[in-house]
Each structure stands twice: as C-alpha cells, then as structure tokens.
Amino acid sequence: MPTAPRDVAQIRLDNALRLFDEFVAATLKHPDAAALRGLERRFAERLQIQPSYWSQIKSRSRQIGERLARQFEQLCHKPPFWMDQDHGPAGTPAPAPAPSAVDLSPSTPQDDDERFIVGLVLTYYRRHPQRARGRLLDLLGEVLTPSNTPAAPTPPRATAPAPSPAQESSAWQQVAMGIAPLKGKKR
Known part of the structure; x- marks a missing residue:
C-alpha cells in the first residue's frame, strides 16, 4: 500500500532541521568554546529571523510559509524550491553541494x-x-586608496594573492565612478 504524500509544511520543517544540522556540522569542523555556544542563535541570525521565531518553527507552533522558505533557500545557498522537496529525514546526511558559479563569485x-x-x-x-x-x-x-605612508602589513589570504596598490586604487576608482552622489537633506 503506497504511503500518503507528506504535506509541504512537514517537508519544509524537515528541510529546515536539515539546514540546521548542516550548519552545526560546518560550525563544529573548527570547534572552540565560542563556536559551541549559541548555535541556534547564530543559525537564526544566518536565516535573518529572530531566535524565538526559529524556536517556534522547531516546536511546530509556527509553519514555514512560501516567503520564508525562499528566504531560507537563498541564505543557505540552496536551489529554488529546495525547501519544498523531500530530501529524507533531517538526521540523514545531505550530499555535498556541487560548487556553482554563484559560490565562486x-x-x-x-x-x-x-x-x-x-x-x-x-x-x-x-x-x-x-x-x-x-x-x-x-x-x-x-x-x-593607496597612501604615501606605508600601512601596517596584513597577512595575505590563503586563497588569493594580495593585489598591488595600483590594482586596489584602480578597483576603488571603478567602484566610486558607479556610485551616485548623495542627495542633500530636504529642509
């Protein structure tokens, strides 16, 4: 006898719990005292919701609506409508996401x-x-903007070489040209 299809509210809840499990697993890769405290609060911040709202979602006193589901997907770098698809129970590990062009930006x-x-x-x-x-x-x-006085050296990031002062100045000038001037206050 086939099982009845699960309702979208339960699927979204399971997927939200899966996202939390992924968040905890990613955070615990580099455990320290600060990382272990406040995981639920930090997860709620990542989703741009209040920690109390996340608690209500977990306790099933609130459901994840359409808008919130799309917000979760976007902030957790999931494809559109990922929250609406059954990915199995929350405790099962999710496959590692394939890098996309968005992730490499x-x-x-x-x-x-x-x-x-x-x-x-x-x-x-x-x-x-x-x-x-x-x-x-x-x-x-x-x-x-490069200055005439040498700045304190900063350690370069491991992923990319530090840009030269000329490159930084050029990049800043390109960005500054595309910004409209601020309007004065109306009196």
Whole structure:
C-alpha cells in the first residue's frame, strides 16, 4: 500500500532541521568554546529571523510559509524550491553541494565570518542608509586608496594573492565612478 504524500509544511520543517544540522556540522569542523555556544542563535541570525521565531518553527507552533522558505533557500545557498522537496529525514546526511558559479563569485560571502560582516553592514545600511553610505564609502576609500605612508602589513589570504596598490586604487576608482552622489537633506 503506497504511503500518503507528506504535506509541504512537514517537508519544509524537515528541510529546515536539515539546514540546521548542516550548519552545526560546518560550525563544529573548527570547534572552540565560542563556536559551541549559541548555535541556534547564530543559525537564526544566518536565516535573518529572530531566535524565538526559529524556536517556534522547531516546536511546530509556527509553519514555514512560501516567503520564508525562499528566504531560507537563498541564505543557505540552496536551489529554488529546495525547501519544498523531500530530501529524507533531517538526521540523514545531505550530499555535498556541487560548487556553482554563484559560490565562486568574489562578492559572495564564503564563510560564516564573512556572512556575519555582510549582515552587519546590511543591518546598519537598512537602519541609517544615508549615514551608512557616507561612512562606508569613506572607510573603503581609506582602505582602498593607496597612501604615501606605508600601512601596517596584513597577512595575505590563503586563497588569493594580495593585489598591488595600483590594482586596489584602480578597483576603488571603478567602484566610486558607479556610485551616485548623495542627495542633500530636504529642509
């Protein structure tokens, strides 16, 4: 006798729990005291929801709607409608995702630290867009524009060689040219 198809709410819950399992497994690859504390809170931050909302989802007092399912997929780098497909119970390991062109983009955050920083910048910008734009552009201008005084050496990232000051200046000028000037405050 065939089993009845599972409802989409249960499938989405199972997949959300699978995403949490993946998050825990990725975090525990490099365990330290800070990584082990607050995993649920950090997972909720990654999904851009409140930790209490994540708790309600897990306890089945809230369901994952269409919009939230798409948000989870996007923030966890899953293909569209991944949350609506049955991938088996949450405890079974998921196959490793194949690298895609999106994952290889230099502007896509590559790890939790980068996602955290991008999240902070977005939160700041969304709360105070004018002030954030000005301050962030000033900060990036200081960092990317070469100065006459030598800066303190920073260790190069293991994944890519450090760009030369000329390349940094050129990159900054290209970015700055594409940014519209700030409008003055209306009085």
